[in-house]
Amino acid sequence: MSVLSSVFFSIGGFVSALIPFIVLLGVLIFIHELGHFMVARWCGVKVEVFSLGFGKKLLKWKRKDTLYCVSLFPLGGYVKMFGHEYGKEVAEKDRPIAFLHKKLWQRVAIVLAGPLMNFFLAVLIFAGLNIFVGEKRAFPVIGELAPSSVAAQSGLAYGDLILSIDDVPVKNIREVREIIFEKPDTLLDIKVQNLSQQVQTKKVLSQTGPATGKWGFLEKGGVIEGLTFFAAAAVLGVSDPNSPAGQAGLKTFDKVISVDGKKINTRKELFHILNSTPSSVSSWTLEIQREKDLKTIVLSRPQNDPEGEEAHHLGLIRSDLFIADLKTNGVAEKAGIKQGDFIFKLNGERLPSWSFLVEKIKNFKEQDGALEMEIKRQGQVKSFSLVPEIRKQMINGVEKKSYMLGIIAQSPLIPVGETYVEKSKNPVKALTFGVGKGLHWCAFLFVYIKKLVAGDISTKTLGGAITIGRAAYDSYSYGLEYFFRLMAILSVQLFLFNILPIPVFDGGHLLFYVIEFFNGAPLSIKKMIIAQQMGVLAVLFLLLFTTFNDLHNWLFTW
Structure with a gap:
């Protein structure tokens, strides 16, 4: 009975995952074919078949001269128009309703209507999202800076709110990045408001380096070394189950929501509160999130504990020093390292951060020998000798080889500045936004194709039906907002692909x-027949290639 239940559960899961994919493709195909259909009818062309999908007709009904049907395979659709076949004779009396006997501008309008309907759909979705959901933005508040970075050395500090750059006002992180990107190797005047509400202007020299450009690709542009607007979230690491934090019931990867009623966002804020609390305070009340549950935990201060290092003495440390997950058959898993292990030493040195470990692995040289790693597991120290192995990974669309141990940390970064939503209640402004967003994605796709042809982006980034299916299911799982955004982006892709x-x-x-x-x-x-045959071969090749990529990425993702 349990086996049957498992089978039915698996089938049910597959069907539920398939539904968002079918809905997504169904809407995009219907809108596309509807464009051809409406303009063909408007031009007086007889439409014989309007089909969603290919293959065997599952549902069909006839209205006037048109057979409407839903077919077995949802990966496409078609509108069959009378007199569309080249070389086929059409009786004189039927020529007024035959496609190939229409004027050139009418044929162009009918063919172009399908792709344009996809673009119009994307515009309407983007406009609707702008009215009802809006775009999330974050104020440009500076995050945790490395002391040796250009940003820190120039006087910028954690919590500074950037007000303007070279007298150009900025409101969010995106605007700051766009201005800096356009000004490489420039001494910038950056006006900030610090945590004491003082307004100051800092002179900061930008450099030329890899940065995310206007279209979302890594390109050469202006950067300020070390500048970030993010900090580690208030996710806990508990160094020892017998520590005060462990005894209070706190666990590694618990996320702190508030301390004594005060909302907490970042780890820096949390540790500052704990370390600056007067010694007269004997405990803190923490509201924490553990997976999906909210809990309230009272954390007591140890007796005779010196002020200034409470977090450390309580047993609270960085969560990124704990192993959140392991890659299957990776070096670490094979060596016996387990999820939840606390990495505290590497080659005899205390490990300061996850990024320090990443750099050590990245710069590994075989002649230097194995990496000696010490971990704590339930208070017990264990030692491992690990030799990183070379693995392929996709970074910004480029396949690169790098050394890896197969360990994953949980160190979520969040914007330090508060987030806000930009939306419009004016339909005209929303439509203007929708057109701009649609054109933005058109430009993005043109740049993507250009980089693909030039070899700047790996062809392994191309995906087909399986990739779309997974994206449809994932976006639907996150919420309708994400599902509709995906639909709009794919609609723009369908527009460009078809022209x-x-x-x-x-x-x-x-x-x-x-x-x-x-x-x-x-x-x-x-x-025309030769061209059509070549086109079919090209499409078949693309279909096979993307399917291979889909299967490879699905089954062998590292």
């Missing part, structure tokens, strides 16, 4: 019509 000059796609037909316009006559049927 590419590849025969069998709308763009291929448009290319034929451009040639017809300049030649004064259509291409020969023979040439």
Whole structure:
């Protein structure tokens, strides 16, 4: 009975995961084919079939001259128009309703209507999200800076709110990054308001380096070394189960929500409160989140504990020094390291942070021998000799090889500044925003294709139906806002993909019509058939290639 239950549960899980994918594709395909259908009818062309999907017809009904149907395979759809086949004779009396006997501008309008409907759909979704959900932004409050960084050496500090750069006001992190990116190797005047509410202007020299550009790709642009707007979230690490924190019931990876009723966001804020509490205070009341549960825990101060280092003496340390997960068959797992182990020494030195460990692994040299790692597990010290292995990983669309141990830390970073929502109640402004967002994604995709062709981005980033299916399920799981955003982005992709000059796609037909316009006559049927065959081969190759990528990424993701 348990086996049958497991089987039914697995089938049910698969079906529930498939539904968002079918809905997503169904809407995109329906809108696309609806564009062809409406303009064809408007131009007087007889539409014989309107189908969602290919293959066997699961549902069908006829209304007037058109057969409407839903077919077995949802990866596409089609509108079959009368007189669309090249080389097929059409009776004189039927020519007014035949596609190929329509004027050139009408044929162009019918073909272009499908892709344009996808773009219009994206615009409407982006506009709707802007009205009802908005765009989340964070105020540009500076995060934790390395003391030796250019940002820190220039006088910038944790908690500084950036007001302007070179007299240009800034409101959020994105605006700050865009201005700095456009000004490499420049001495910038950055006006900030510090935690004491004092307004000061700092002179900071930007450099040329890798930075996220306008279209979201890593490019050369202006950067300020060490500048960040993020800090570690108030996630706990408990060094010893017998410590005051452990005895109070706190566990590693608990997230602190508040201390004595005061809201806490970052680890720095948490440790500051604990370390600056007067010795007369004997305990703190912590509200914590453990997975999905909220708990209240009273943490008592040890007797005769010196002021200034309470967090350390309580047994609270950085959570990123604990192993949150292990890669299957990775070096660490094979050596016997376990989830929850506390890494406190590497090659005899105390480990200050996760980033320090990452750098050591990244710069590993085989001639230096194994890395000697000491961990604590339930208060017991264990030693391991680990030799990192080279693995491939995708970084900003580029496949790179690097040394890895196969350990994963949990050190979530959050913006230090409060977040706010930008939205518009004005429909005209929202539509303008939607058009801008649609054009932005068009430009992004053009840049992506350009980098793909140039070899700057790996072809392994191309995905097909499985990738779309996984994205559909994941976005739906996060919420309808994310699902609709994905739908809008894919709708823009469908728009661009269909206007590419590849025969069998709308763009291929448009290319034929451009040639017809300049030649004064259509291409020969023979040439069009050859072009169509080449187009089919190209599409089949792309389909096989993306399916291979999908399966590889799904089954062998490191």
